Amino acid sequence: MLAVNPFGASENTPEIDNHRSIFKQVFLSYRAAMPSAPPDSMQLDQLLRELGELRVELHAEGGRLRCVAPVGVLTPDLLSRVRDRRTELLRWLSATPGEREAAALSYAQERIWLHQQLDPGGSAYHIPLDIDLIGSLSPAALRHALSVVIARHEPLRTTFRVTGSRPEQTVLPPRPATLPVVDLTGLPPAAQARQRQRVGAEFARRPFDLATSPGMRQALLRSDTGAHQLLLTRHHLTSDGWSFGVLATDLGRAYGHAVAGRPVCLPALPWRYRDFIRWQRATAEAGGFDASLRRWQAHLAGSTFVSGGLGRWSSSGAGPAAVTRLRLRGGVPDAIHVAARKAGTTAFTVMATAFGLALAAVTRAPDAVIGIAASGRTRPETEPLVGSFATVLPLRVNARHGTNLHEALLETHRTLTQVIEDQDVPLEHILRAVAPRQRWFGRQPPFAAVLTYQNTPGIEVWLPRLEALLRETAPMAPKFPLALTVNHVGQELELVAEHDRRTLDEPAVTTILRRLISILDGNADQPAQPVTTDTAPEVADSSTLAERFEAVAARRPDAVAICDTHGQVSFRALRRRARLIARALLACGVRPGGSVAVCAQHDAYLVAAIIGVGLAGAAYVPLDPDDPAVRHESVMADAQVDALVTTQRWRDRFAWLDRPVVSADRPQHSSLPLPGRRSADQIAYIIYTSGSTGAPKGVMVSHRNVLGLLGSARQRFGFTESDTWSMTHSAAFDFSVWELWVPLLTGGRVVIVPRERVRDIDFLRSTLERERVTVHSSTPSAFDALVHAAGVDARTVVLGGERCDPARLGRWLDRSGPHTQLVNMYGITETTVHVTHRVLTRFDAGGTASPIGGPLPGVRLTVTESGELVVGGWGVAHGYLRRPGLTAGRFLPDELGPPGARAYRSGDLVMSTVDGELCYLGRQDAQVKVRGYRVEPEEVAAALRTHPRVCEAVVVPAKKTGLAAYVVAETGHAAPTTQDLRRFLLERLPGYMVPTHYVAMEALPLNRNGKLDLAALPPAAPADAGDEQPRTATEAKVAQLWCELLELNSVGVHDDFFLLGGDSLLVTRMHARLQEIFGIEVPMRLVYEAFDVAALAALLEGLRADQTPGAS
Secondary structure, eight states: OOOOOTTSOOTTOOOOOTTTOBOOOHHHHOOOOOTTOOHHHHHHHHHHHHHHHTTOEEEEETTEEEEEOOTTTSOHHHHHHHHHTHHHHHHHHHTGGGGGSOBOOOHHHHHHHHHHHHSTTOOTTEEEEEEEEEEOOOHHHHHHHHHHHHHHSGGGGEEEEEETTEEEEEEOOOOOOOOOEEEOTTSOHHHHHHHHHHHHHHHHHSOOOTTTSOSEEEEEEEOTTSOEEEEEEEETTTOOHHHHHHHHHHHHHHHHHHHTTOOOOOOOOSOOHHHHHHHHHHHHHTTTTHHHHHHHHHHHTTSSOSOOBSSOOOTTOOOOEEEEEEEEOTHHHHHHHHHHHHHTSOHHHHHHHHHHHHHHHHTTOSEEEEEEEEOOOOSGGGTTOOSOOOEEEEEEEEOTTTTOHHHHHHHHHHHHHHHHHTTTSOHHHHHHHHOTTSOOSSSSOSOSEEEEEEOSOOOOOOBTTEEEEEEOOOOOSOSSSEEEEEEEETTEEEEEEEEETTTOOHHHHHHHHHHHHHHHTTOOOOOOOOOOOOOOOOOOTTOOHHHHHHHHHHHSTTSEEEEETTEEEEHHHHHHHHHHHHHHHHHTTOOTTOEEEEOOOSSHHHHHHHHHHHHTTOEEEEOOTTSOHHHHHHHHHHHTOSEEEEOHHHHGGGTTOOSOEEETTSOOOOOOOOOOOOOTTSEEEEEEEOOTTSSOEEEEEEHHHHHHHHHHHHHHHOOOTTOEEEEOSOTTSTHHHHHHHHHHHHTOEEEEOOGGGTTOHHHHHHHHHHTTOSEEEEOHHHHHHHHHHTOBOOSEEEEOSSOOOGGGHHHHHHHBOTTOEEEEEEOOGGGTSOOEEEEOOGGGTTOSOEEEEEEOTTEEEEEOTTSEEEEEETTOOOEETTOHHHHHHHEEEOTTSSTTOEEEEEEEEEEEBTTSOEEEEEESSSOEEETTEEEOHHHHHHHHHTSTTEEEEEEEEOSSSSEEEEEEEOTTSOOOOHHHHHHHHHTTSOGGGSOSEEEEESSOOBOTTSSBOGGGSOOOOOOBOOSSOOOSHHHHHHHHHHHHHHTOSBOOTTOOTTTTTOOHHHHHHHHHHHHHHHOSOOOHHHHHHOOSHHHHHHHHHHHHHHHSTTOO
16 A cells, blocks of 8 residues: 655655556545445454554555555554454455446436537536635645545546447546646736636636546646635536535645645545446336336426427537626515415525526426436435536426416425435436437537526635635536526525527526516516417318318309409409319310429419319429429429410410410310319329439428418418418419418418519518508518518518528517517428418527427427427328339338328427427538528539539538539530529529539549548639620629629629529618619619619619709
8 A cells, every 4th residue: 555645755665566566545545344344344444544544555566465654653563453454455455456447437427428529629517616825835735635635536536438339437546646836926917817817717628638637637826926826627527516515625634634744534435436326327227216217207297398498509519608697685585585484495496486487488388397406415425425426407397377486386396395305316317218209418408497506605615824715717618508506695696697608698698587586576477378289270081272262262252362463353253264274174184183284474373273273183283484494394294294284475485395285364165074072182282392313303292281281370370361461482482382372261362472573672562561461471581671671561471481590580570560470480391381380579589599489280390319300290291203212211100190190301400499499400411592492402513514514513502692513624625604604504493593603623622531522612702793894884883782792703794683693682782782872862673673784774874864963
């Protein structure tokens, strides 16, 4: 055994070779006998303690026992006792290598270890302590005291590594502690203060190499005044908050003995940390936690526990920590104690209840599950140990009592009593039992908010002849979106809220804290009505969309169904036109179960064509007239359509088609009878979305799917026949299904805005106002342009099609009417337009999360281990047309649905909020959205590769919006110009799929595995545009402005603004800048009419002439 001299090894202490000699510091490292140990073992322990106090070293070398001791210590009596126990001492020494054998982690350590692996350079699990030491310090004695403490507590000399697939920990032998000294003397006082702060922050945040070094480090700062600052940083794998009290006590005692020159004698530890691990795992394996787990499941059943944060919790880990503080004086602390006394409970229960009620109120949830910090030390043997025992327990606070604090307190008191009784169950076991399908080992925290209640004086560090003061350290990266600590400061309470700035900003945290205070003070407003369980909308088995329309038309024949630029069309007239088209299709050979392409301008004829296809028993395949002929040909060939419905205006475009063509405005007369009743399970339409294989893929959506959308929309929003809806989206965009079928089948009125005028903000605004539109649907980008220019006063604005940026929400609410309801909805073509909804409020404004809310009635949402959203319920489509492999990969059996039901893997990453709603994070795959349309960049790249001078191409999202194309030319050919590539793609793809940035490369970068290295692609610099350069000063100014807005190097005078990547929002910005640059008033409508530089410049010159005084 080696007894460490307080001031270094004595001269007669030999070098110890670990391969042939085992040693141990007796009074620190021996294991105290367990209660069941025999008397002989207890006598051995007593001898080991005595030897340790006398600093006697024992060595086992070749089966011989050697003693090294200070002069005069080994009395004849003591030496005799050692000889009598020689065999036991050798056996004890030979067992010492077990310390260095790898051991399992505790369940809490496993969670911490995994989180650290996900963010190896992160400091979220660092526990820094800075202690000012004022007085006469002996650094040598402090170093020895630290050696004693580190040797005494195994976790402080433990390393962690992976063996196989599981992490393991290894306890290193005791060794003298290192205590580097940073000398700040000689620096000016201000410089010393800055250095102390800088060195302390760097010391606390520096990553641990836990595979080779233990999880505690220490350093000493020395300043001119003679004062010192002890820096201690521990990793949470090795200790917790309670452990600091143990460390402080042991360090003080050890330093006191060392500075006095006395042997250090500390009480024996009843357990080692590994004993706790063995007890915990043995209990779990023997089913000792089973009864408690059943109570946990009952406690959390049906709660909003399966959630991550109040807002987005980044997949790249926690963001920077921030701290918000509030002091509670006077009446509020008194009210807490009064409430506790009346309910027969504690002040902690009052704070936990009020905190849960506050969270439920601000998130409009029926309950809240908060985490409550617990020591995890229910066994007395763990109390004097340093180690990672602390846990967080889920406490459910039910808000069904509103903010009636007394009623909620009574329930929480009963719940908390049970929670404390069952706190030995590892958190990981609780999580798996309550939500087995949720992935808990990952970045997403299991609680949105955690509460710690400090009602005892802070830990004091006592060192002889020194005044020790704890210095507050800067917060590390947060482990939870919101962690609230309640401190007693005299007669006051201090609320310290540590939060992740990327999830919750200071105003949001202050809102929660003020709601908490108002509940405690008895002045809280009543929260929203409790959330009720939704039932699935009713869908008739034998009904189709066309049949539903016929029923509405029979009930409201003279009501206006459609309003377009040509006038108004009643339900009777629309029904008559649709029947004519249906009979014409039947006369052409179309049969029920077939498919018919529809391509028409945005007016009542388009609607009649769609209904007519349904009356003929076929599925409609919508085509956008603005798409190139190649796209039309590709879609119709893949769908194998039986016919086409168009209008005279577009008929000549399809002269190549070898299928019958019916003109919606001049259908051939036929008296054939319409088919009989059809099934709701038949396909209603096939909409084509971008395909990753380079070809678009058709999604088959049934009548039942759309009727489910209708039923859930009416159930959730209460739409009626008195509503007037706008229809602004192409029929080839599934948003149009919502805009058309929901109002028509409700008996409402549809106002169709011509596609060529949708971007004209003045025209759109005046149309919405004149027609008194009550329901307007829009992508967030288009809506932003609308409210920026004019505002909106519709009763309901439905946002969808792309990510909603909460940063814009404040402006939207400011410029919307007082009764306007903004609803953000999420959905996919494969799940029938919309499946979630959230009514946006100012609570959502200014955050970073994109809130998509909860499911519509009858929709089932599941979040996979990777965070992917899986959708079940009425909206799941039949699959992809003639793509069985792709269908099988995305449409899976729905384990939560009825027999035969399927669920759709969306490919979208989401996270849950504390109220069970969802926030959208982004795409799993490479699919992106451009102007609200889904685009597979590979489809665009495939089109580029068909260019005769392009050898290879890759397309990725551009820096802000749109796409960037990287192109390699065929050998022996110059790379095509940007203009060539853009024109080539415009002949084959819709405008929104044409990249705005182009980069010519000699070769695409590959990684060492031979795969494309996207990270090595150079930045996509703005592309040059048109060939013809500006000819006048006005054209030059307009071209320069376009380059600025579109991030292009140059534009041609005949380039189209929208085909270059412009959108409605950029037009609004351009409009304001034009008036600023030219000093004239420019009508927005005219800006939309002038699509290229030359036309816009001519328009501006005319306006300037008209508005210049004295101009002829």
